[in-house]
Amino acid sequence: MSFSKTSSGAPSGRRAWWNRFIGSVRYSFYVMFHPFDGFWDLTHEHRGTLAAANFFVILLLISRLLTLQHTSMLFLRVYWPKVNIFQQCASLLLPLLIYCVCNWGLTTLFDGKGTLRDVYMATAYALVPYIIGSLIVIPLSNILTVEEGSFYTVIVSATAAWSGLLLVCGMIQVHDYTLGKTLLFLVMTVVGMAVIIFLMLLFLTLVSDGIGYFISLYKEINFRLN
Amino acid sequence: MRRVLAFTAALLLLSLWAAPAALAGDGYSYVYTYTYDYWEDMRESPDAYRTRLMISGGSLGLAGGLKTPQGLFVQGEDIYLCDTGNNRVIQLRLNADSAEVVRVIDAFTGDTEPLTFNSPRDIYVTPEGDMFIADYNNNRVVRLDKDLNWQLSFTKPTDATFDQNISFLPRKLVADVSGRVYVLAANVNKGLVKFEANGKFTGYIGASRVRYTWYDRLWRLLSTKEQRAQQEAFVPTEYENVALDEDGFFYVVTKSFNESDLTSGEAEPVRRLNAIGDNILVENGASPVIGDLQWAAGNTNITNSGPSRFVDVTVLQDDIYMVLDSTHNRIFGYDQQGNMLWAFGGVGNSDGFFNRPAAIEHMGQDLIILDEAGSLTVMTPTEYGRLVYQAISEYRRGDYGASADSWTKVLSQNGNFDSAYVGIGRALLQEERYEEAMSYFKTAQDRKNYSEAWRLHRMELVEENIGIIFAVVAIVLVVPPLWRRIRRVIWEVKQAS
Numbered sequence: 001m002s003f004s005k006t007s008s009g010a011p012s013g014r015r016a017w018w019n020r021f022i023g024s025v026r027y028s029f030y031v032m033f034h035p036f037d038g039f040w041d042l043t044h045e046h047r048g049t050l051a052a053a054n055f056f057v058i059l060l061l062i063s064r065l066l067t068l069q070h071t072s073m074l075f076l077r078v079y080w081p082k083v084n085i086f087q088q089c090a091s092l093l094l095p096l097l098i099y100c101v102c103n104w105g106l107t108t109l110f111d112g113k114g115t116l117r118d119v120y121m122a123t124a125y126a127l128v129p130y131i132i133g134s135l136i137v138i139p140l141s142n143i144l145t146v147e148e149g150s151f152y153t154v155i156v157s158a159t160a161a162w163s164g165l166l167l168v169c170g171m172i173q174v175h176d177y178t179l180g181k182t183l184l185f186l187v188m189t190v191v192g193m194a195v196i197i198f199l200m201l202l203f204l205t206l207v208s209d210g211i212g213y214f215i216s217l218y219k220e221i222n223f224r225l226n
Numbered sequence: 227m228r229r230v231l232a233f234t235a236a237l238l239l240l241s242l243w244a245a246p247a248a249l250a251g252d253g254y255s256y257v258y259t260y261t262y263d264y265w266e267d268m269r270e271s272p273d274a275y276r277t278r279l280m281i282s283g284g285s286l287g288l289a290g291g292l293k294t295p296q297g298l299f300v301q302g303e304d305i306y307l308c309d310t311g312n313n314r315v316i317q318l319r320l321n322a323d324s325a326e327v328v329r330v331i332d333a334f335t336g337d338t339e340p341l342t343f344n345s346p347r348d349i350y351v352t353p354e355g356d357m358f359i360a361d362y363n364n365n366r367v368v369r370l371d372k373d374l375n376w377q378l379s380f381t382k383p384t385d386a387t388f389d390q391n392i393s394f395l396p397r398k399l400v401a402d403v404s405g406r407v408y409v410l411a412a413n414v415n416k417g418l419v420k421f422e423a424n425g426k427f428t429g430y431i432g433a434s435r436v437r438y439t440w441y442d443r444l445w446r447l448l449s450t451k452e453q454r455a456q457q458e459a460f461v462p463t464e465y466e467n468v469a470l471d472e473d474g475f476f477y478v479v480t481k482s483f484n485e486s487d488l489t490s491g492e493a494e495p496v497r498r499l500n501a502i503g504d505n506i507l508v509e510n511g512a513s514p515v516i517g518d519l520q521w522a523a524g525n526t527n528i529t530n531s532g533p534s535r536f537v538d539v540t541v542l543q544d545d546i547y548m549v550l551d552s553t554h555n556r557i558f559g560y561d562q563q564g565n566m567l568w569a570f571g572g573v574g575n576s577d578g579f580f581n582r583p584a585a586i587e588h589m590g591q592d593l594i595i596l597d598e599a600g601s602l603t604v605m606t607p608t609e610y611g612r613l614v615y616q617a618i619s620e621y622r623r624g625d626y627g628a629s630a631d632s633w634t635k636v637l638s639q640n641g642n643f644d645s646a647y648v649g650i651g652r653a654l655l656q657e658e659r660y661e662e663a664m665s666y667f668k669t670a671q672d673r674k675n676y677s678e679a680w681r682l683h684r685m686e687l688v689e690e691n692i693g694i695i696f697a698v699v700a701i702v703l704v705v706p707p708l709w710r711r712i713r714r715v716i717w718e719v720k721q722a723s
Binding site for chain 1: 264265668671673674676680681684
């Protein structure tokens with residue numbers, strides 16, 4: 001896996017890797033409370049690992065699935081016939097992927113110091129408060145009543161806001177930008193994401209039309225031959 | 227980079243493969259009776275009503291048959307119907323398996339002109355037998371006593387609030403106990419035209435509010451005076467029909483609304499008006515009271531497409547009401563809280579189907595539906611329908627245990643019926659069996675009641691386990707400092723030695 005390339009010392013077996021992985025996961029707590037320092041060291045001092053970033057993304061997927069399955073009916077109603085686990089995962093992974101690619105592509109053109117790997121790691125580490133928040137509210141939702149629902153919404157929105165702030169700090173440190181430039185490029189990234197999604201849809205439609213053409217051609221020939 | 231590309235491709239493939247397959251539905255089967263569940267999915271239901279009797283002009287032996295009959299009213303044992311096309315009113319009486327004509331009213335006596343009807347559209351009869359008849363093309367409402375002596379005519383108001391350029395064309399009417407008459411007249415959109423018992427016009431009741439959206443406002447602001455004059459006027463909607471309930475409130479239905487306002491609950495095609503004209507209809511159901519929740523939108527090439535459009539309403543006991551829809555010719559039943567009980571009917575000529583339904587009335591629990599094509603259908607509740615009525619009325623009486631038993635019987639016939647789950651759950655709640663109640667409310671997706679049951683159950687849990695809770699809190703508070711102290715002592719001992 002790719003993290004072996006980035007590990008600082010010489011790879012010294014499974015145990016060393018494991019220790020480094022655990023250390024980089026625990027480092028996310030430091031990042032949460034010391035965002036500027038934390039994000040700087042995350043990439044520049046190699047305190048974070050891709051493995052930990054992947055771990056957080058997987059945790060995000062798991063927390064989404066747990067939320068669907070175990071949140072109380074009072075706060076979330078799930079129409080199970082329309083729930084598709086792959087779609088749920090894709091609805092988290094695809095935006096994440098597109099965001100990273102788009103942000104990296106744009107900032108590279110404008111003096112951004114971060115690589116794609118750095119952007120991905122910073123984003124994944126920034127997600128940690130949100131993941132923790134969503135994992136906390138699952139049992140909480142089963143304790144609260146509707147009247148006490150504000151606890152639920154406050155925790156969800158506060159952790160989401162925390163993650164958002166972390167993302168901004170992360171982008172500042174990764175790209176070595178000012179705050180204004182970071183915010184500008186976050187907006188630009190959103191625009192870029194829309195463009196990418198539009199192009200992807202266009203591409204998919206064209207491809208499916210193309211395939212449809214050949215299928216109908218095949219059908220027609222088949223029909224004539226018989 | 228190659229790994230990233232492979233990953234993206236795999237994800238794309240995965241998301242394509244995982245695209246949800248359309249739920250397969252059998253487009254050919256026709257469900258006569260159904261309800262909707264919380265998710266607005268149609269759920270088959272046992273039949274709540276079946277046809278007891280079909281009455282036509284021929285079967286009554288009426289000369290000229292029934293020609294576009296419009297108005298229907300039930301008073302006691304008698305059915306009054308306006309044979310509009312033949313300019314007469316017919317009084318019927320129902321027997322077990324037939325109906326007989328009591329009298330044909332086509333003229334009356336008294337000091338007025340004319341003494342006949344011209345397109346009578348609606349009739350209202352008081353318990354004493356006084357009749358109010360909307361004599362459409364004679365521009366009047368006449369009051370006759372039970373021996374057909376003319377008493378009073380309610381004619382076009384001379385008031386400035388009534389547009390003097392239009393004729394007074396009374397379409398539908400009701401009267402209250404003190405003899406006041408409330409008339410729905412054609413081309414009048416200010417609500418119900420109200421006349422005192424002495425025939426004096428005293429204003430309007432229940433004009434529907436006019437809704438501007440911010441977009442409408444902006445558009446009007448930007449247009450010139452001439453353009454504004456050409457634009458569609460913002461006028462309140464006209465009501466289609468009116469009925470009185472046992473408490474003297476008006477139930478009105480309207481056909482004019484924006485399709486897009488229906489599902490949001492803003493259209494309010496069915497309203498219950500109080501004396502000052504506010505809509506006080508309770509809509510606590512999972513969906514607003516709009517009839518069908520799913521319809522083929524936009525395609526006007528298909529006949530009978532689009533949302534339900536109600537032409538009449540009737541209010542039974544316990545504030546249960548039935549509305550008659552002219553899009554799919556269905557009848558929708560709602561309970562007092564606005565939960566749909568059932569929908570049944572359809573377009574056709576067989577029993578229980580209608581061609582051009584015009585009016586609905588009830589006699590006890592029986593429903594009488596008037597078809598403009600010239601027939602009268604009498605429908606009677608099945609065992610299932612009676613059980614639902616029984617369960618609702620037992621709950622309203624406060625007999626929760628009996629109500630739960632009835633709901634259980636309903637459930638055994640129709641496991642798709644959310645109201646039954648809620649009914650049982652509420653009875654369990656009254657009996658302080660919170661945990662069981664919760665499971666019923668959960669099945670019916672009833673958030674409000676579930677939350678209440680859970681609050682009470684949680685209180686029970688806390689009371690039962692108060693010792694354990696205190697113990698856990700104490701341990702959490704006491705153990706860490708204690709542990710720290712012990713470690714410190716150990717460390718000091720080590721230092722000393």
